[in-house]
Amino acid sequence: MVFYPGALVAPNSYSIWAKKVAQAGYTVKIAHFPLNMALFKIKAANQLIGSNEKYVVGGHSLGGAMAARYANQTKNKNMQGIFFLAAYPDEKGRLDHKDLAALSITATRDGVLNWKKYREGKKYLPANTTYDSIAGGNHGGFGSYGQQKGDKKATISNAKQQEIIADDLIKWLKKIE
Incomplete structure (x- = not known):
């Protein structure tokens, strides 16, 4: 698994769910960007x-959009899927023509995600995309970096949101092995 962090978010902010996914037997590599x-x-x-x-590739927020652009451009036949954490592809990252497994996870208290663009971006996803929404989770809860400007207050703990993210990813990865 290769993961693209959200804009201006330190890569280690995703270590809680990433560690749980790794403990389930999957290699997790979090990209570092300028x-x-x-x-x-x-x-x-x-x-x-x-x-x-x-491998699969995925990302949070802007990182997810850039992971989609990568997936759109790559010729690597070993890429098995893509996942989005509070993210969506744009036209440059369209994947509706690709035979990829896809997972999209959002959170009901996300005040940062542009929900209109998220809904519009669904047309660029593979038809077999799996969707989940974390009840009570927020945008910042996809990592562990505190409250983000414009975000809503989560009604679940960060630990709970991290657990749900890891569980969703593990279930999805098992399906595409």
Whole structure:
């Protein structure tokens, strides 16, 4: 698994759910970007995967949009899927023509995600995309970096949101093995 963090979010902010996914037997590689902006290095996944390694790519917020652009552009046949944490593809990251497993997780108290663009972005996802919404979770809860400007207050703990994210990812990864 290669993960693209959200804009201006430190990579270690995702370590709680990433550790649980790793403990379930999956390799998790969190990309590091100049100025913590995936926009500056969309093809970062290429440097993190082995030449014959099967993998999935995903990201949070802007990181998810850039992961979609990577997935759209890559010719690597070993990429098995893509996941989005409070994220969506734009036209440059359209994946509706790709045979990929896809997972989209949102949170009901997310005050940062542009919900209109999220709904519009669904048309760019593969038809078999799995969706989940974390009741009471918020945008910042996809990592562990505190309250984000514009976000709503979560009604569940960060630990609970991290647990749900990890569980969703593990279930999805098991389905595509």
